[in-house]
Amino acid sequence: MYNNYFYLKRSAKELNSLLHNSVVLDIYTQEKNKLNLHIPSGEYPYRYLIISANPQSAYLLLKREHHKARKNTINFLNNLLPAKLLGFEIAARDRIIKITFEKFLLIFTVRGPKTNILFKFDSDKIQSFKKISNPDELITEFAQLDFINPSEPYKLEKTFDDDCELKDIRKTYPNISKDIYENAKILLLTRQNSSLTDAFENTFDKILNGSITIGFDENKKKVKLIPSVFPDAQNLIYNSTAKSFNEALQNYLSLHFRLFNKIELKKEIEKFLSKDLERIASKLNNLKNRIESGSKETEYNKIGGLLLSNRAVLHKGMEQVSLTDYTSGNTLKIKLDPKKSVQSNIDKYFEKSRDERINYRKSIELFDNTQKRYDYLLSVSNKLKSLDDIDELKKIKKELKITASAKMQNDENKHRFRHFLLDGKYHVFVGRDSKENDYLSIKFAKQNDYWFHARGLPGSHVILRLDNPKEPAPKNILKNAASIAAFFSKGKTAGLTPVSYTFAKFVHKKKGMEPGKVLISKEKVLLVKPEIPKNCEQLYE
Known part of the structure; x- marks a missing residue:
């Protein structure tokens, strides 16, 4: 309701009393759909009038302190500034506010998707804040509008029968909303006014001059700004009251921003939990089938x-x-591999036997750890249903470590890297083949990520990513990542395997090199046991 005709009229009235004969020094934009007018006063040297031309959130707001950023600025009417502000007017029956300056006019039109800000100067010349296709039509339309002083009371020129419906009233007065109509009907039914026309004018007066309540409507799940005398005002939570519209609007925007952040945060956590629970349930099912099928160690x-x-x-x-x-x-x-020697075929089955023993044991351990993770996430999901405190939501987000950027998730999903989490915070990505290794090392990896590869052996490229690249990785985490690199290499069955590591910025690929081949510099080597560490959780197989 904050940008209906009557509150815009009240806003224009209040701003007119505060800014009449003030001087605007600067007009610019630094944010989509917002225009900033620097109108200082002796008490508030950084005072600004903010005009939002966002179709979903159109308003005029006077801020006592606002500061201009040094970058990304588009200025307007530099050649006409400074200029004295002479006054505010509003169209008699339309949401159009005209601000008259001594050298130009600023016209703020609130018209849904066509909401805009226009500058009119040099007789009929118009400059628009947002692009328009028919400026000549607007010039003609504005010339025919009747603008009034916003301080004038709003009177109905036509009387209505007490049983007149809203749709019929809006044919003459489209500015009368459902909220206004319902409040007028209540005043009539409770005999506070003797006619519907009087009830309307009583309601207009309360909107234009009375106190304002701001709060959250739990039933409609939205923030409201309404006259304190409206019945709904008593049912709002997180409510506050204001005597001026400008103060009420500031409170409204602040509450809306806070609650919107809470709602979005809750959605983000719910989405994360839903995806993770689905993924882990599938993983548990696969591990269960793997364990129930038994180990083939003896057979191999x-x-x-x-x-x-x-x-x-x-x-x-x-x-x-x-x-x-x-x-x-x-x-x-x-079955034998005809390309391999007799001894290689024999060794292959003994290696498969050792791999099966290791994998079967790891599957049992992984099942137990994954089941614990699933139970934990399920408990968080159940807790989230009744949780409404934003600080608690932030705490849960931090506990769940929902920090992966959208780009990282998109790349990971697109290229299907294996994804592990060490100590619940260090992300490890493992390539599956030569092509994926190239993308992981050359495209996906950031400069200060750590890069690992089994030294002198075929294997996967491995990337260790830290949340804060300025902090060095703990030694145990480096060894854990190296163990993963050794595990996904031909050195998997060895007791100890040497693993090279360096920063990703020291990994290069020359034109013509085979897939999976890279050049590295500033190499260091760790001698580690090939394994998936116990402090490691597999997020994506």
Whole structure:
């Protein structure tokens, strides 16, 4: 209701009494849809009139103190400033405010999507704040408008029957809103006024001169600015009252900003929890199936043993061999890689046996840790439903470490990096193949990210990202990230694996280099055990 005709009229009246004969020194914009007029006074040298041409939030606000930034400024009418402000007027039946200066006119039109600010000077020349397609039509229209002094009382020239409906009234007086109509009907029904016309004029007077209540309507989920005598004013929460419209508008914008931030923060947390719970539920299901299917360590070890004991019948180039399992008497068909040597094929199955033992044990550990994480997030989600305190919401956001930027999330989703979290705060990204390694190291990584790779062995490129790049990474976190790099390399089954690391800014790729190949400088080396550390949570597989 704050930008309906009557409150705009009141705003113009109050501003007229405060700014009449003041001098505007500067007119500029630094923010979309907002125009700033520097109108100092002896008491307030940094006083500004802010005009918002935002269609969803159009207003005039006088601020006692406002400061101009040094950058991103567009100035208006420099050649006509300084200029004395002579007064405010408002169109008799339209949301159009005219501010007269000694050298030009400023016209503020509140018309939904067409809300704009216009400057008129040199007879019929117009300059618009926002682009318009038909300036000549506006000049003609404004010439026909009847502008009045905003201090004049608003009187109805036509009387209405007491049972007259709003739609019929609005044909003559489109400025009469549903709120005004309902309040007038209440005044009539409670016999505070003898006719609907008198009730309307009583309501107009309360809007134009009475105290104003600002608060949040829980039913309609929005901030309201309404006359204190309106019945709804008693039901608003976080409410305050103001004697002037300018003070009321400041309170309204402050409350709206605070509550809007709270609502957006709650939505952000809810979205994060929903996605994370869905992802973790899927992960738990996959881990459960993996554990229930059992370990194939014994099976792979048996195949390796059979190949070793029957080595004499094997030769390079074989794709498959049938051998008798001496423990069961059954014949097993064993797949071989024809490109590998006999020994490499034997080693492959023993390596698969070791990998299976490690992976099965890790799957059990990961299931337990993931289940704990799922239960925790579920408890937070249930708590969030009844939570309304913004400080508590900020605390939850901090606990959940919702810090990843949209770009990082988009890149991660697009390129499907493996994503881990160390100690609940250090992000680790792991490439899956040569192409992803290139993108991760050259495009995705920031200059002060840490880069890891198993030294002298094929493997994934790994990036460690810190929330604060100015702080050095703790030694245990560097070792953890190196262990992950070793785990996703050909050195996975070794007891210890050397891992090179440096800052991402020292990783380069020359034109013509093979996918996954890079050049590094200022290299350091860590000797670590290949593993997924216990303080590590896998966010994306």
